[in-house]
Amino acid sequence: MVYVAKGTDYPDALSAGPAAAREGGPLLLTLTAQMPQGVADELGRLHPQKVVIVGGVNSVSDAVADTISAILPEAEVVRVGGADRYEVSRNLVQYAFPSGVTRLYVATGAKFPDALSASSAAGALGGAVLLVNGGASGLDSAVPPLIELLHPQRAIVAGGPNSVSPSVESSLSSLVPTSRIGGADRYEASVNINAEAFPTATQVFLATGSTFADALAGGVLAGTLAAPLFVVPGTCVTQGIADRVNSYGSTQRVILGGPNSVSDAVASLFVCPPPPPPPVVVVPDPPQPPGPPANPGDSKNCSDFPNWAAAKAWYDTYFPYYGDIAGLDGNDKDGIPCESLPGAP
Incomplete structure (x- = not known):
């Protein structure tokens, strides 16, 4: 058959x-x-x-x-x-x-x-x-x-x-x-x-x-x-x-x-060579957040700033780390520094 x-x-x-x-x-x-x-x-x-x-x-x-x-x-x-x-x-x-x-x-x-x-x-x-x-x-x-x-x-x-x-x-x-x-x-x-x-x-x-x-x-x-x-x-x-x-x-x-x-x-039973290793992919470390700025100490007065916005920017930079280190917020401690400068709320 x-x-x-x-x-x-x-x-x-x-x-x-x-x-x-x-x-x-x-x-x-x-x-x-x-x-x-x-x-x-x-x-x-x-x-x-x-x-x-x-x-x-x-x-x-x-x-x-x-x-x-x-x-x-x-x-x-x-x-x-x-x-x-x-x-x-x-x-x-x-x-x-x-x-x-x-x-x-x-x-x-x-x-x-x-x-x-x-x-x-x-x-x-x-x-x-x-x-x-x-x-x-x-x-x-x-x-x-x-x-x-x-x-x-x-x-x-x-x-x-x-x-x-x-x-x-x-x-x-x-x-x-x-x-x-x-x-x-x-x-x-x-x-x-x-x-x-x-x-x-x-x-x-x-x-x-x-x-x-x-x-x-x-x-x-x-x-x-x-x-x-x-x-x-x-x-x-x-x-x-x-x-x-x-x-x-x-x-x-x-x-x-x-x-x-x-x-x-x-x-002759020639054995297949092993496959090449996969390419090494180098993954860079993720960027690290910047560290705290250096402590400026009591180095500023409200009169050193041209306006309130500049004073507020300086205050916001250092306050999270050192508090009101320069005493720009006065006695009321309302989070608004140098209220006498032009542009203050």
Whole structure:
């Protein structure tokens, strides 16, 4: 059996990976409107008795389906589609796992990295990957009946709460024992998902986590061979990935994609250098209020000022600190100095 899915987008192929691994067959990626010649040649070489097209005609056109039938006139060609990526995922899981699963990985359908690592893990362990609307307030109403049909022993939410919300996790946990495996980023999540699924490994697969195409098809091979697939930055690996791969003592590392996707340095587990420290921003101390003026003592008389306003300004400068130090307010102490000067109130 061969699964065929659109290669210019990821949702349909994410759920197709574990399904193909369960059948022991590959996942081939195609363009929507036409099948590339290399893919057609490979399909003819494999000569499967059955081909499962994943997604509706907007993902894989009828023209591609006709090409498949022309290449394999005796093969059964089945399409598993749906109104959107989530219905396609549900329909495909139900189609590929009619007798249920022991574990179900649940991942957001809005992005691909978490589900890439989950796909190889599910493929290796006979599990399925179900895509959900990770930002919703709960599970779609069509999911609980599917959970009941699959009857998994456990569900694993792949990714952190920014990928699959706590509300979705809570809805899932009301149906089946559920745990979450995430991380600070897609690379740490990949390490953690693989650490749980693969306590040992003799072979590891490494693919870029920046794009999806290489890992989609390669993840099926990884799952079939019971090997973990790690998504990496592309030119290096994180310290967590290096530590995990080294802990396996695995002798074979398979790089998926060309050097523009994953550099040769990844094969030797070259660890990404730490990011440069943020620039130091020097924030000047806030200006301090001026201190009190020097004590002028009894150095002024009202006759030293040209008018009352000048006398009042001098009085207001020193009075808060030293009181009526020069005795300009006279005996009445009404706060009005030098009342005999012109301009006094």
